[in-house]
Amino acid sequence: xxxxxxxxLFLSMQEGKNYTIYCNYxxxxxxxxxxRQDPGKSLESLFxxxxxxxxxxxxxxxxxxxxxxxxSTLHITAAVxxxxxxxxxxxxxxxxxxxxxxxxxxRLTINP
Amino acid sequence: GAxxxxxxxxxxxxxxxxxxxxxxxxxFQATTMFWYRQFPKQSLMxxxxxxxxxxxxxxxxxxxxxxLINHASLTLSTLTVTSxxxxxxxxxxxxxxxxxxxxxxxxxxGTRLTVV
Numbered sequence: 001x002x003x004x005x006x007x008x009l010f011l012s013m014q015e016g017k018n019y020t021i022y023c024n025y026x027x028x029x030x031x032x033x034x035x036r037q038d039p040g041k042s043l044e045s046l047f048x049x050x051x052x053x054x055x056x057x058x059x060x061x062x063x064x065x066x067x068x069x070x071x072s073t074l075h076i077t078a079a080v081x082x083x084x085x086x087x088x089x090x091x092x093x094x095x096x097x098x099x100x101x102x103x104x105x106x107r108l109t110i111n112p
Numbered sequence: 113g114a115x116x117x118x119x120x121x122x123x124x125x126x127x128x129x130x131x132x133x134x135x136x137x138x139x140f141q142a143t144t145m146f147w148y149r150q151f152p153k154q155s156l157m158x159x160x161x162x163x164x165x166x167x168x169x170x171x172x173x174x175x176x177x178x179x180l181i182n183h184a185s186l187t188l189s190t191l192t193v194t195s196x197x198x199x200x201x202x203x204x205x206x207x208x209x210x211x212x213x214x215x216x217x218x219x220x221x222g223t224r225l226t227v228v
Contacts, residue, residue: 033216042118042205042222043156088155092216100146100207100217102155 002027004091006103014111016078021106023072023089031092032072033100034063036085043088046074079110114140116208118220125196125227133191133223135206141186142208146217147179150203162189196227 003026013019023032031050035043047056049065049072056063060083062075072089089103115138125131135145143164148156160181161169168181178200180192189208193200206220 031216035219040224043207043219045216045218048216090217099158099161101158104155107153 002029002091002093002101004089004101004103006087006089006106008106009104010107010109012109012111013076013079015080018078019076021074021076021087021089021108023074023103025070025072025091025101027070027093028067029070029091029093030067032065033090033092034072034074035088035090037088037105038085046087076108081110081112084108084110114208114210114218116142116206116218116220118206118223120223121221122224123226125225127197127227128195130192130194131196131225133193133204133206133225135189135191135208135220137187137208137210137218140208140210142189142210143186145183145189145206145208147181147189147191148205148207150205150222152203156205159191193225196225198227201225201227 005024007022034046036046037043047063052067054065060077065072086105086107088105090100093099117136117138119134145162147159149159150156158171159174162181162183164183164186170176183189203222205222207217209217
């Protein structure tokens, strides 16, 4: 059974600081997604990582994927308050039946 | 980009009644749609995978007779919560994929169900 684990689950940081959220998964997959969820809202797609070594950046967020280590990271640079949200990674095990398995989520709070 | 519309956004119903939630892909055809449930401060749990023209595939522990899924067309899937009880109160989210790898999965806006 595929397990997806995020670390940390809660993160409180100050504006201007850098930090990294980690996403580990237990079985082979070469597709990983990062989503943002604001309170009471659905998911907003941030990144789609499709191959080993993939790196994508959008604004202050950068995501990477290491399929050999079964690890993805979401790096936040010079955090701003607007980035406060819950971030989920999700792993696609579309071999046979399509299925997306989510991590527990990381609740990020950025303080002014 | 791919857009998925979900209705209603929120619904309050009495115990014992049924509620239907619709999920539509607006600008692409989705042979497969997915239904998730999210309890407060928890992650998304896949309930079932809905395939156009065939029976849904339910995840372990999800009662298929309680959560009826219909995927009658390439753009519409519905989830009906039958004989709802307060413990069914949750945030229900659908998603769909055009099937092209680069698009990934697009999520609907979610439905907040409260059973009283």
